[in-house]
Amino acid sequence: MVNGKTVVSALALSAAAQAAPYNPTRTSKFSLNQVAVKKSSQPNGPSAYARALQKYGGSVPAHVLSAATGGESGSATNKPVGGDVQYITPVKIGKSTVNLDFDTGSADLWVYTPDTKGAGSGHNNYDPSTGKKLSGASWEISYGDGSSASGVVYTDSVTVGNVTATSQAVEAATTVSSSFASDTDSDGLLGLAFSSINTVKPQSQKTFYANVMDSLASPVFAAVLKHNAPGSYDFGYIDSSKYTGKLAYTDVDNSQGFWSFTADSISVGDSKVEAAGASVSGIADTGTTLLLLDDSTVSAYYKQVDGAKNSQSEGGWVFDCSATLPDLKVAIGSYTATVPGKYINYAKQGSSCFGGLQSAGDIGINIFGDVFLKSQYVVFDAEKNQLGFAAQ
Numbered sequence: 567m568v569n570g571k572t573v574v575s576a577l578a579l580s581a582a583a584q585a586a587p588y589n590p591t592r593t594s595k596f597s598l599n600q601v602a603v604k605k606s607s608q609p610n611g612p613s614a615y616a617r618a619l620q621k622y623g624g625s626v627p628a629h630v631l632s633a634a635t636g637g638e639s640g641s642a643t644n645k646p647v648g649g650d651v652q653y654i655t656p657v658k659i660g661k662s663t664v665n666l667d668f669d670t671g672s673a674d675l676w677v678y679t680p681d682t683k684g685a686g687s688g689h690n691n692y693d694p695s696t697g698k699k700l701s702g703a704s705w706e707i708s709y710g711d712g713s714s715a716s717g718v719v720y721t722d723s724v725t726v727g728n729v730t731a732t733s734q735a736v737e738a739a740t741t742v743s744s745s746f747a748s749d750t751d752s753d754g755l756l757g758l759a760f761s762s763i764n765t766v767k768p769q770s771q772k773t774f775y776a777n778v779m780d781s782l783a784s785p786v787f788a789a790v791l792k793h794n795a796p797g798s799y800d801f802g803y804i805d806s807s808k809y810t811g812k813l814a815y816t817d818v819d820n821s822q823g824f825w826s827f828t829a830d831s832i833s834v835g836d837s838k839v840e841a842a843g844a845s846v847s848g849i850a851d852t853g854t855t856l857l858l859l860d861d862s863t864v865s866a867y868y869k870q871v872d873g874a875k876n877s878q879s880e881g882g883w884v885f886d887c888s889a890t891l892p893d894l895k896v897a898i899g900s901y902t903a904t905v906p907g908k909y910i911n912y913a914k915q916g917s918s919c920f921g922g923l924q925s926a927g928d929i930g931i932n933i934f935g936d937v938f939l940k941s942q943y944v945v946f947d948a949e950k951n952q953l954g955f956a957a958q
């Protein structure tokens with residue numbers, strides 16, 4: 567998680583495995599929900615076609631949806647790397663294709679170029695020859711784990727799935743910290759937080775989502791992160807084939823630039839673990855690997871795990887790898903999001919296993935990172951300022 571002023575810590579394990587070369591995006595066929603296919607008095611073939619497909623539960627190809635609504639939509643496949651440490655998605659920028667970490671906790675789209683110092687080899691570079699230099703502009707960002715990057719800015723065409731921002735600010739790194747330089751799984755980040763925390767100076771720039779929102783069939787995107795399996799980022803539509811039950815919507819507080827929401831309670835098994843009756847606010851953050859909650863909630867959770875201990879030497883809560891971990895239930899209005907206990911057995915670490923639920927420490931806010939998000943289909947809606955959750 568990042569905000570313009572301070573850096574917040576996000577525990578993450580970087581056991582980054584080498585990412586296999588990554589095949590390009592395919593737009594996916596999908597069944598439609600929530601995207602009104604306009605009925606009109608004038609004949610509209612694509613609308614009639616989309617409605618017919620929908621009527622019988624068929625999937626509506628993105629190009630048909632586009633023609634029917636006049637709006638863009640598309641889906642890009644993401645892939646977990648390093649043991650669910652991060653999720654990378656192919657993005658076309660100008661004539662380059664790079665694999666980016668989509669991050670709903672920050673608002674800068676930054677990439678490597680051949681001029682990036684210390685980046686070494688192993689990254690796909692953006693070739694800025696297709697871009698237009700944003701004269702006098704610079705950026706500098708630091709993240710929760712102390713990693714950082716900085717550089718200059720171009721504008722260029724950026725395509726995710728088959729959705730294109732024609733003049734997107736592309737932040738070219740001249741310097742990156744060592745943890746990025748050695749992370750050959752990721753060629754940079756694509757920020758999906760609110761543009762208010764974009765770090766470009768003297769004039770902050772809009773995120774990819776902010777730039778395409780008005781051209782989308784529906785002004786939303788959805789994050790589908792999975793445990794150890796490919797998922798997707800869907801732009802401009804909601805794909806009801808990717809979740810069960812109904813989407814539960816909740817208000818977003820974007821005053822700090824984040825997708826911040828409030829959970830009414832958190833329970834382990836049948837007992838509530840947060841201070842009785844206290845609600846729990848936090849941010850939906852695809853760029854943070856783990857689920858970070860307040861100390862008391864985390865302690866109460868691991869109290870239910872035999873032998874769990876908060877180890878200084880191991881860097882957090884660890885337990886015997888054979889332990890059975892209880893599910894964690896997050897009540898959001900009348901909906902309960904359930905994080906399976908097995909997701910909280912995050913990774914083997916020495917003779918123990920390291921918890922996917924850890925203390926948020928002195929961050930001051932809770933971070934619903936990938937360990938939480940990979941149990942949910944999450945709709946991000948900046949027009950209605952709301953988040954939608956449903957079980958994957």
Ligand SMILES: Cc1noc(C)c1CN(C)Cc1cc2n(n1)CCN(c1cc(N)ncn1)C2
Binds near residue numbers: 568710
């Ligand atoms: C990804 C990742 N996550 O943990 C590690 C380690 C990695 C890979 N690592 C070697 C390099 C790295 C570090 C970060 N990233 N990539 C992505 C952005 N980071 C965030 C985003 C955000 N919303 N909140 C906090 N940090 C920190």
